[in-house]
Amino acid sequence: MKALLSAELLKMRSTRATTLLVLATLVLAVLTIATMVPGVIEENSPISLDDPGLLAIVVGSGFGAPQVLMTLLGVLAFTQEFRYGTVTSTYLGEPRRMRVLVAKGLSLALASVVITTLTLAVTLTLSIALIRSQDGDVTVAAQFWQTVAAGFVVMAAYGVVGVAIGALVPNQIAAVVGVLIWMLAVEQMVIPLFPEVGRWMPFAAASSLMQLGPSYGFDDQLLSVPMGGLVLVGYTAAAVVLALGITPKRDVL
């Protein structure tokens, strides 16, 4: 498994796409923070500058774009293999396909640690600078560490789910477009419009776990932190089980 994991990490590092995606995501995360902090000082904002959880909420909000990135990286880990036909040599090297799937999942989980750390470094620096410039509270309270820890879990889960989606939907365009529509349109509409249903969706569950409800203005609609975590783990497990069931049976034509 160690060899397969190393090979998967090498695959990620040996193309420009990964670097470009990470850079683009960091830019989006910066833009999110840069537009959010000035919004906090508006009168109708659900959070205020003297909120002790402000830093946690602002930093956590910067994880929206990285969550999409991790899912896409996971999707690409498999769909690129189908697109370019490299899946053949991958399966010839390791014909036990479940091991390949597990190695890809683990490689995305490991990559998520690096990407989450990078995201944190950038967003935390920017958040502190912007909040201080508005004379806001930059207390590093327990909630901050809880949000950061949850961020690592959420990013790893999204990467693994992306791998499972890529294994289930080998067509790269269909998988990428499907993921983007779901994450950027369906969830963003359903969660605020139909909170009873929306709070069970992955993004809402991730937001519950990261305690980001106030930043979206629907704190009271979200699941509890433990329940959000359970739902997210449930989605991840379901996607992985489905992919593990289908991948070994699929013919590689």
Place this chain on the structure above:
Amino acid sequence: MTSAIELNHLTKSFGDVLAVDDVCAVARSGQVTALLGPNGAGKTTTLRMLLGLIAPNSGTATVGGRRYVELPDPVRQVGAVLEASGYHPGRSALAHLRILATASTLPCDAPMRVLAETDLAGDARRRVGEFSLGMRQRLGLAAAMLGDPGVLVLDEPTNGLDPPGVRWLRGYVRALADEGRTVLLSSHALSEVELIADHVLVMAHGRLLRSSSLAALRAEAGVGSRVRTPDPERLGAALDAAGLSHRRTDEGVAVDATPEQVGELAALHRIVLHGLEGTADLEKAFFRLTQEPHPPVAPSMSAEGVLS
């Protein structure tokens, strides 16, 4: 010679289409075995079933007695070239091979060794997207040889190669078989199979129609030879004694027998030959085999000990 590859009643259908129908065959070590047939004959599906990429509906395909998925160290036992497009265009040739070597815990120097063997050492750091089709085919062979395997499976390996590339490939594959490795390759081109194969498996419409040596196929096709000799009378007498019909032509003697038969007969009678070539129209024989309706070949042992 041992049977490295065995296909036993292999059958696969995609929906209503029967792609491979009860195929039984073997490929032996030290030989180049060609899976010959027109496009859509079921060759690629057969090879992919052998390599565990497609699950058969019934039957088994084994390498050294084991299904591919059961091989403990597949890359060191089997090398395969299945398609020229199996590369990420943004990756360098070296990176592509390093990934494969890393996944199979092969030595660090294995990628550069096989790149040198396939004349690609100078292009190791170039992106594969910049490679010609011929270079990609060679990179495919390099990948197949990474684990220095005893069995090679090549699907249409000469596709897209220019004449020097085809010649290079022929020599490379021949050398591998001469080292005692098993080579199973598919092709739709009889002309290239003639030059490279020891044994031929003819497929059409998903069925194995014939399993025989190339010499036997020539003989079955009613093949002949053209001979030039300074002593046509003695050769004629020897041919008469052997019961082989012949006639004098402007170019020498035309014999209704394979060049191997004529050559051996001439050697036996110490008759000098200045020229000996086959005149078999294998192409016609191939078309006759693949286009006429045939019952599937029964899985019985032939005179050569090859399941046919």
